[in-house]
Amino acid sequence: MAKDYYQTLGVSKSASAEEIRKAYYKLAHEHHPHKGGDEAKMKEINEAYGVLGTPEKRTKYDQFGANYDQAGQGGFGGFDFNQGFGGAQNVNFDMGRFGIEFVASPRHADGIVITGPITQNMVKATEICYEAVPSPKIIILFGACAISGGIFQNSEVIHRKFIEENKIDLFIPGCPPHPLTFINGLLDWLDKK
Numbered sequence: 001m002a003k004d005y006y007q008t009l010g011v012s013k014s015a016s017a018e019e020i021r022k023a024y025y026k027l028a029h030e031h032h033p034h035k036g037g038d039e040a041k042m043k044e045i046n047e048a049y050g051v052l053g054t055p056e057k058r059t060k061y062d063q064f065g066a067n068y069d070q071a072g073q074g075g076f077g078g079f080d081f082n083q084g085f086g087g088a089q090n091v092n093f094d095m096g097r098f099g100i101e102f103v104a105s106p107r108h109a110d111g112i113v114i115t116g117p118i119t120q121n122m123v124k125a126t127e128i129c130y131e132a133v134p135s136p137k138i139i140i141l142f143g144a145c146a147i148s149g150g151i152f153q154n155s156e157v158i159h160r161k162f163i164e165e166n167k168i169d170l171f172i173p174g175c176p177p178h179p180l181t182f183i184n185g186l187l188d189w190l191d192k193k
Contacts, residue, residue, distance in 0.1 A: 004059065005048035013062070017055070024049040065121040095183055106130070111138030111169070116145045117158045126162050138169040140186070143176050152177065 003140050009023045027045045031037035042116040045085050051057045065162050095101070103109050106129045118126050130137070142164070170189045 003048075004130070008044050008048035009052060011052075013175045015103040018122075020049070020052050024053065064125060098183070098187060099181075101136050107134065109133050109137075111140060113140045113142050114146045114163075115142045115150045117152045117155070118160070118162055120157045120159060123159050123162065130162075130166070139166055140170045140172060141168055142182065143174055145175070147171050147173065159166060 006015070009020060009027065011020055011023045015023070024045065028042065028049075029035070031041045031045060033039045033042055051061050102113075106112065111133060112126075112130055114126070130139070141147045145152060149155070151158070153157055170185060172185045174181055
């Protein structure tokens, strides 16, 4: 279930910055652990205010929902790029030795790797990201969820339009794929180019 930071703070989406700040202070005073409040609730309140209390983060949250922090980074479905495709970038599998690096900006990339199903709130972000990649560009679908929708394939929030309208260059199967599957698939594809 997606987090609703507005509901957490008890304010409407049209609330001003001052209303959000006041709501935060009221709830923080009420739920602070040092005053006998619930620590877990306090963490939720802090997280919500950390997003809604910052204009840039609030704008992204309003546009992309709970996955707002991944929207500009290419991450989908909670996938953590710091983990490097199940370890494909760590010292054991080091893709850098083959000249394969992941970058934060699509403007510096040769393509995009889609790691999960594209949901309603990620359709526009995916299109923006893909359009920002300079030509020639590639699309790689990583894992069963990206390729077919996986266990989410019958969900009404999954949108396949981007995948159906664009040429997919490489499919990496698995749930999740092993790092060597990703590296070998990419190297084989590069050898054929």
